[in-house]
Amino acid sequence: MENTIHFILQGKGGAGKSFISVMLAQFFKSKGADLKAFDTDAENATLCYYKALNPQHIPVMNESRIIDAKRFDALMEKLLTEEGTFVIDNGANTFSPLLAYIVENDVVNFLSDSGKKVYIHTVVCGGADLADTANGFNSIAQGIDGAPLVLWLNEHFGSMKTDAGKDFTETKAFKANEARVHGVVTLESRNAQTYGEDIRKMNTKRLTIEEVMQSPDFALMEKQRLRNVAKDIFGQLEKIEF
Numbered sequence: 001m002e003n004t005i006h007f008i009l010q011g012k013g014g015a016g017k018s019f020i021s022v023m024l025a026q027f028f029k030s031k032g033a034d035l036k037a038f039d040t041d042a043e044n045a046t047l048c049y050y051k052a053l054n055p056q057h058i059p060v061m062n063e064s065r066i067i068d069a070k071r072f073d074a075l076m077e078k079l080l081t082e083e084g085t086f087v088i089d090n091g092a093n094t095f096s097p098l099l100a101y102i103v104e105n106d107v108v109n110f111l112s113d114s115g116k117k118v119y120i121h122t123v124v125c126g127g128a129d130l131a132d133t134a135n136g137f138n139s140i141a142q143g144i145d146g147a148p149l150v151l152w153l154n155e156h157f158g159s160m161k162t163d164a165g166k167d168f169t170e171t172k173a174f175k176a177n178e179a180r181v182h183g184v185v186t187l188e189s190r191n192a193q194t195y196g197e198d199i200r201k202m203n204t205k206r207l208t209i210e211e212v213m214q215s216p217d218f219a220l221m222e223k224q225r226l227r228n229v230a231k232d233i234f235g236q237l238e239k240i241e242f
Helices: 017-030 069-081 092-104 107-113 127-143 172-180 192-204 209-214 220-238
Strands: 004-009 035-039 085-089 117-125 149-154 181-187
Touching: 004 017, 004 092, 017 035, 017 085, 017 117, 017 220, 035 069, 069 085, 069 092, 069 107, 092 107, 092 127, 107 117, 117 127, 127 149, 127 172, 172 181, 181 220, 192 220, 209 220
Parallel strands: 004 085, 004 117, 035 085, 117 149, 149 181
Antiparallel strands: none
């Protein structure tokens, strides 16, 4: 777990990348890791609002409000010179520049040669976003060599079945990259009126699970449901060897 680097990548906005980043960071922190959390989102650095995770923002937009790929060098400097467990959230607006930067600069091999283990986390959403996010998964898998993939399946938006009735794991996009998939985490569909509202409330307040448990703003059953969510996600992550 120590000296591992976790990039969360998906080109489609609203797919749940920041939620995944926050939960992943909390999991590592709960395991006693020396967590280093970074956010490269140029417009909406969600992870940076979670003060309990002590996140750092990497500004990659220049004065003309254009993404300057060279500014990713500052992130690389930290990854190469610091010790710890690194979680890097990335917005849809910086996805293509960061992906190109990783490929062009042979980042995975460079970090590996420097004693770091890189993992690429990506998310595929169910429902109407399945095709777009599946294409994103395929692009990432084909574009970045040498790093194991952790696939997050987000059922919040609907079924993980295609229009033809196939599960995503039966599709060509998955089968072509299955050997690269190091682990799978499912964000299961839950009751929108209870679990959904509680998760929305927690996200809106930018609180970690630990903070929710101490907060007077959450009722006992709200805390219990959110505890269940964390237990489910952490339990799945526990089975993945990092």
